[in-house]
Structures are given as structure tokens and as C-alpha cells.
Amino acid sequence: MNWITNYVRPRINSIFSRxxxxxxxxxxxxxxxxxxFHRELTDNQNVCTNCDHHMAITPRERFNALFDAGVFVEVAxxxxxxxxxxxxxxxxYPDRLRAAQKQTSEAEAMLVATGEIGRTPxxxxxxxxxxxxGSMGMYVGNAIIAAAEAAVxxxxxxxxxxxxGGARMQEGILSLMQxxxxxxxxxxxxxxxxxxxxxxxxxxxxxxxxxxxxxxDVHIAEPNALICFAGPRVIEQTIREKLPEGFQxxxxxxxxxxxxxxxxxxxxxxxLITITRMLMGQSPAIKGDLPPPTAEPEIPELAxxxxxxxxxxxxxx
Amino acid sequence: MNYxxxxxxxxxxxxxxxxxxxxxxxxxxxxxEDEAKALDKKAADMLRDIYxxxxxxxxxxxxxxxxxxxxxxxxxxxxxxxxxxxxxxxFADDHAVMGGLARFNDRAVMVIGHEKGNDTKTRIERNxxxxxxEGYRKAVRLMEMADRFNLPVITLVDTPGAYPGKGAEExxxxxxxxxxxxxxxxxxxxxISIIIGEGGSGGAVAFATGDRLAMLEHSVYSVISPEGCASxxxxxxxxxxxxxxxxxxxxxxxxxxxxxDLVIKEPAGGAQRDRAGTVKEVGKAIxxxxxxxxxxxxxxxVAGRRKKYLDMGSKGLAA
Numbered sequence: 001m002n003w004i005t006n007y008v009r010p011r012i013n014s015i016f017s018r019x020x021x022x023x024x025x026x027x028x029x030x031x032x033x034x035x036x037f038h039r040e041l042t043d044n045q046n047v048c049t050n051c052d053h054h055m056a057i058t059p060r061e062r063f064n065a066l067f068d069a070g071v072f073v074e075v076a077x078x079x080x081x082x083x084x085x086x087x088x089x090x091x092x093y094p095d096r097l098r099a100a101q102k103q104t105s106e107a108e109a110m111l112v113a114t115g116e117i118g119r120t121p122x123x124x125x126x127x128x129x130x131x132x133x134g135s136m137g138m139y140v141g142n143a144i145i146a147a148a149e150a151a152v153x154x155x156x157x158x159x160x161x162x163x164x165g166g167a168r169m170q171e172g173i174l175s176l177m178q179x180x181x182x183x184x185x186x187x188x189x190x191x192x193x194x195x196x197x198x199x200x201x202x203x204x205x206x207x208x209x210x211x212x213x214x215x216x217d218v219h220i221a222e223p224n225a226l227i228c229f230a231g232p233r234v235i236e237q238t239i240r241e242k243l244p245e246g247f248q249x250x251x252x253x254x255x256x257x258x259x260x261x262x263x264x265x266x267x268x269x270x271x272l273i274t275i276t277r278m279l280m281g282q283s284p285a286i287k288g289d290l291p292p293p294t295a296e297p298e299i300p301e302l303a304x305x306x307x308x309x310x311x312x313x314x315x316x317x
Numbered sequence: 318m319n320y321x322x323x324x325x326x327x328x329x330x331x332x333x334x335x336x337x338x339x340x341x342x343x344x345x346x347x348x349x350e351d352e353a354k355a356l357d358k359k360a361a362d363m364l365r366d367i368y369x370x371x372x373x374x375x376x377x378x379x380x381x382x383x384x385x386x387x388x389x390x391x392x393x394x395x396x397x398x399x400x401x402x403x404x405x406x407x408f409a410d411d412h413a414v415m416g417g418l419a420r421f422n423d424r425a426v427m428v429i430g431h432e433k434g435n436d437t438k439t440r441i442e443r444n445x446x447x448x449x450x451e452g453y454r455k456a457v458r459l460m461e462m463a464d465r466f467n468l469p470v471i472t473l474v475d476t477p478g479a480y481p482g483k484g485a486e487e488x489x490x491x492x493x494x495x496x497x498x499x500x501x502x503x504x505x506x507x508x509i510s511i512i513i514g515e516g517g518s519g520g521a522v523a524f525a526t527g528d529r530l531a532m533l534e535h536s537v538y539s540v541i542s543p544e545g546c547a548s549x550x551x552x553x554x555x556x557x558x559x560x561x562x563x564x565x566x567x568x569x570x571x572x573x574x575x576x577x578d579l580v581i582k583e584p585a586g587g588a589q590r591d592r593a594g595t596v597k598e599v600g601k602a603i604x605x606x607x608x609x610x611x612x613x614x615x616x617x618x619v620a621g622r623r624k625k626y627l628d629m630g631s632k633g634l635a636a
Contacts, residue, residue: 084630084634085565141630173540173574179522184626211519213491238482243483
């Protein structure tokens with residue numbers, strides 16, 4: 001043993017092997033700075049194991065954790081016109097779209113799927129903040145309409161996870177028109193008497209908050225999520241004063257009556273099962289880990305709502 | 318007359334003509350009328366040329382022109398027996414939103430609109446046409462009432478957007494806008510909207526989601542202000558000209574996209590140069606649109622409105 005084997009060789013090794021190490025093996029929590037091992041973080045649905053900070057989670061990761069045994073079937077979304085305005089800022093819109101597709105390996109900013117949670121059939125839609133800030137354009141509008149139609153067809157609840165910077169400016173007025181379009185989707189669920197649960201995640205802002213994200217039967221938010229119409233910076237510039245601590249965060253909105261609950265991501269699935277089953281007139285769910293839906297025969301009481309007893313609760317209009 | 322920056326050459330010529338005439342009034346033996354008339358003609362030609370080829374950014378400027386007729390002017394000129402109804406029955410009355418019962422050609426209707434104000438005092442009182450949640454909740458209340466009593470709803474849209482303030486957020490700006498849009502889609506009576514100036518984002522959608530949408534020739538309707546878009550996408554608010562171009566926010570582009578059903582022609586040089594003429598044209602358009610929807614069953618109206626929005630986006634613009 002000499003200083004060459006003790007010092008120089010590891011040094012050289014580290015220089016050469018650094019590139020081959022997956023960069024995402026460790027993630028630093030942006031709240032408390034703790035280095036978190038990626039597998040541990042994934043198992044905890046991207047919530048910091050040290051400070052409970054809720055980091056972003058992709059729709060796919062979320063669905064893996066949400067649906068029984070991670071089994072879900074994607075719902076096809078009708079493709080809209082690409083770049084209807086021929087929008088160009090510093091980059092062309094189609095280039096921005098392609099870059100986002102490459103970076104996320106997703107087609108667009110929303111994923112819709114059907115599956116079961118605690119043996120309760122649901123349709124889930126989740127917005128992908130990593131795809132152009134989750135912005136609501138025609139695709140997202142189509143996705144929400146497709147999700148509502150799928151829920152109506154299957155007579156099951158829709159659970160929607162929102163996350164967006166707002167409307168997609170590159171689609172101009174047509175992105176704004178997704179506010180009425182998605183409101184129509186919510187209307188379809190109401191007319192069919194089906195629950196629409198919104199889970200507002202960090203951040204949910206702008207036209208998204210001012211349409212489908214604020215029209216749920218139940219509004220649940222993840223802790224500390226920023227939820228607003230106008231962002232804090234815009235407000236500070238307008239009123240020229242400092243905003244209070246926690247302004248427009250989930251807990252603040254809960255205090256101001258805009259949310260029903262603020263729920264830790266780890267407890268969300270159980271809560272969604274409980275709420276949807278009560279609203280659908282189904283018996284309480286069996287708690288605990290369930291085997292994949294196909295591994296066991298159907299238990300009559302837990303059959304899909306199409307064969308559930310007639311509902312007696314008041315219908316929403 | 319307030320001149321816009323691109324109207325400066327016009328202001329100079331009009332000023333010169335005015336000067337000449339003033340001179341002639343002092344010296345009776347001077348004859349300047351021929352010269353002044355020539356200048357008038359030059360000014361009129363220039364005005365026509367400028368307004369024939371307004372860039373999108375200039376259209377935004379015209380749409381925001383302080384001398385344009387505002388909601389109050391339309392209500393006073395086109396409606397009789399206007400009876401304002403105030404308050405959201407919850408927190409306050411929002412002065413940025415006017416609304417109430419009125420008669421249009423003797424027929425009872427509900428009229429709702431954003432009012433910007435026309436001098437410093439009224440602008441502050443009206444919060445520059447930027448509604449708070451109470452404004453949208455008042456609109457929801459009035460639309461509901463209109464639905465129950467079978468009165469058509471006419472909305473006049475002219476807002477930079479919903480007010481970005483602390484109280485507005487605390488009282489649920491997003492929810493209020495969402496409910497107002499939802500109410501627009503639910504009512505079983507005709508809903509006609511006219512964008513008379515600025516259609517600013519969600520604040521406009523909350524009133525403008527109807528059976529028919531008409532836009533004045535130099536009005537705009539956009540997802541975001543050109544300044545806001547420029548500061549986000551260009552990282553420079555001074556690039557608002559480029560942003561206005563890219564957003565395709567003019568009445569003409571929106572008509573091509575199928576968002577606006579009708580473009581109402583403005584007098585030469587914009588609505589601010591002939592307020593009465595503009596108001597009259599808008600009145601004609603309202604009458605025509607109401608006639609189109611008359612006698613349609615409420616359920617059919619709701620279904621048609623729904624289809625209109627679900628189908629939106631099937632048409633793009635030519636490159």
C-alpha cells in the first residue's frame with residue numbers, strides 16, 4: 001500500500017467512472033437539502049423521507065403507486081391540430097414540443113388511465129408538470145374530455161391530479177378555450193351523477209385553477225402546494241407589498257375555504273378509496289395490500305358500480 | 318382626442334390644419350380654407366391607411382384606447398329602463414362589473430359587463446375593469462336569475478383580466494371564474510357576448526362563453542397580455558409587439574379560428590373617433606344575434622353551446 005493505491009488510483013477511478021454513474025442515483029431535497037437515495041425516494045412517491053417535502057412526480061410514477069398492483073390501462077386521447085397558430089417565440093412551438101417529448105418520453109402533458117384502486121374502478125388523469133410546465137393546451141383539454149367520457153361510459157369516478165403553470169400560450173386563444181371545454185367535461189360527470197375528485201398538486205395556477213381544478217366535488221391538495229390564479233410575483237408587483245408567509249399554499253387555501261382537505265401523498269390513495277366508495281354507494285374497502293385484480297375471483301360486494309345497488313343519495317345537477 | 322404613438326404623424330397634420338384655421342380666424346383677409354382642406358384630406362387618407370393595416374400590437378393599443386365607448390356608454394345608449402342590480406350576496410358589490418335588468422328594443426334582458434371607467438376617479442372606482450371574485454359571483458347570480466325568468470343575457474366584455482390582488486386570491490378568484498364560466502354553459506336562455514375592447518384571459522372567458530361571440534373590429538381576445546407573454550417567453554416585456562403578433566389575438570384571426578362568430582366593423586380611425594356610430598353598430602349586431610337565437614328551446618341552446626366549444630380547435634390558421 002502506498003499513496004498511489006490509496007489516493008491516486010481511487011482519484012483516477014472516480015474521474016473515469018463518474019460519467020457512467022447514473023446521475024439520478026441521489027436526489028437532493030430542495031427543501032431540507034438531504035441527499036436521498038433514488039430507490040428510497042421512489043418507494044416514498046418522491047416525498048422527502050427527512051422533511052416530508054413533496055417533490056414533483058410524473059403521472060406514470062403516480063399511477064404505478066395509485067392503482068392496485070400498479071396495473072392501469074391508458075385511455076386514448078384524440079390528437080388535436082399541432083401548432084394551429086404557427087407560433088414562434090425565441091423557438092418554434094413544434095421544436096419546444098419535440099424537446100419536451102424527448103425529455104419526458106411522453107406524448108403530451110396529461111396521462112389518462114383506467115384501473116382499480118382498492119378494487120374500486122376509477123378513471124384517473126394526471127397532469128405532467130415536467131412537460132412544458134403541464135400547460136393546458138388542446139391536448140390537455142381533449143385528455144380531460146376523454147377522461148370524463150371514459151368515466152361516464154364505465155360509470156365510475158374521475159380522479160384528476162392537477163399540476164400546471166396555466167394555459168399554453170403557444171396555442172393562444174385555443175388554449176384559453178380549454179377553460180370552457182374542460183368545464184363541459186366536468187358537467188358531463190355531474191349529469192351522470194359521478195364523483196369528480198380533484199387532487200391539486202404543486203403548482204396549480206392560472207387558467208387551470210380557474211376551470212376544472214376548482215370545480216370538483218371534493219378538492220384535496222398535497223401539502224404546501226402552490227395553488228392560485230395570479231402568481232405571487234404578479235400580485236407583489238401589482239399591490240407593491242410583501243405577501244404573508246404561506247400565501248396561496250395548500251394550507252392557506254384550506255383556511256380560506258377553497259379546499260376540503262390537505263393530504264400527505266402517502267395517505268392519498270387510501271383517502272381516495274374511502275371517498276369514492278362512499279360517494280358511489282359501495283361497501284367499505286378491505287384495507288391492506290391487495291393482490292393484482294386478475295389474481296382472484298371477483299367478490300360480489302366489490303363488483304364494479306354498474307352492478308352496484310341503486311344509489312339513494314341526492315343527484316347533483 | 319388622445320393620439321396613440323403611431324398616430325403622431327396624423328396628429329401633426331391635424332394640428333397644422335387647426336393652426337391655419339385659427340390664424341384665419343384672427344386675420345379676416347387671410348384665405349386658408351383650400352390649404353386646410355387639403356390637409357384634412359391628407360389626414361383622412363392617412364387615418365384610413367393606418368387603420369387598414371394595424372399590426373396586432375397596434376390593435377391592442379386601440380382596444381385599450383381610453384376614448385373608446387365603454388360598457389356604461391353602450392348600456393346608456395342601447396338599453397332602456399336599465400336597473401342595476403348589485404352585490405354577490407356574500408361579500409361585496411364589485412364596481413368593475415356592471416349588471417342588471419334592462420330593455421333592449423323593449424324586450425327585457427339581463428345585461429352584464431366590465432366597466433373600465435373614463436377618468437382617474439371612475440377608473441379607480443371601477444378598478445380599471447379588473448373584476449374581483451365578487452364581480453364573477455354577481456354575474457353568476459344575475460345569469461341564474463335570467464335563466465329562471467327566461468331573459469336573454471347580453472355580456473359586454475372589456476377587461477385587462479381578473480384582478481391580481483391579495484384579497485381576490487383569498488376569496489377564491491379561480492373558483493369564482495370557474496363557476497361563472499360554468500354558469501354561462503348551463504343557462505337555458507340565449508347568451509350573447511360582445512368583446513368591445515380588451516378580452517383579457519380568464520376574466521373574459523367567465524363572461525364570454527355564450528351562444529354567439531361578436532368582436533369589434535379592433536378588439537382583442539387573448540390567453541395572456543402581449544406584455545405578459547413577452548416577459549415569459551422572450552424574457553423581455555418590451556417584446557410585446559412580437560408577442561402580440563404570435564398570439565393571433567385580433568378579431569380577424571379569432572374569426573378565422575372559429576372563436577368569434579362575427580366581427581363588427583368600426584368607423585374609420587377606430588371606435589374612439591365615432592363613439593355613437595360604434596354603439597349603433599353594436600346595437601344592430603345584438604339585435605341580429607338575438608333574432609338568430611329566438612325561439613330556440615333552452616335545452617337545445619345548452620346542447621348547441623356545448624357542441625360549439627367541444628368542436629373548437631378543429632380549424633387552424635394558414636401559415
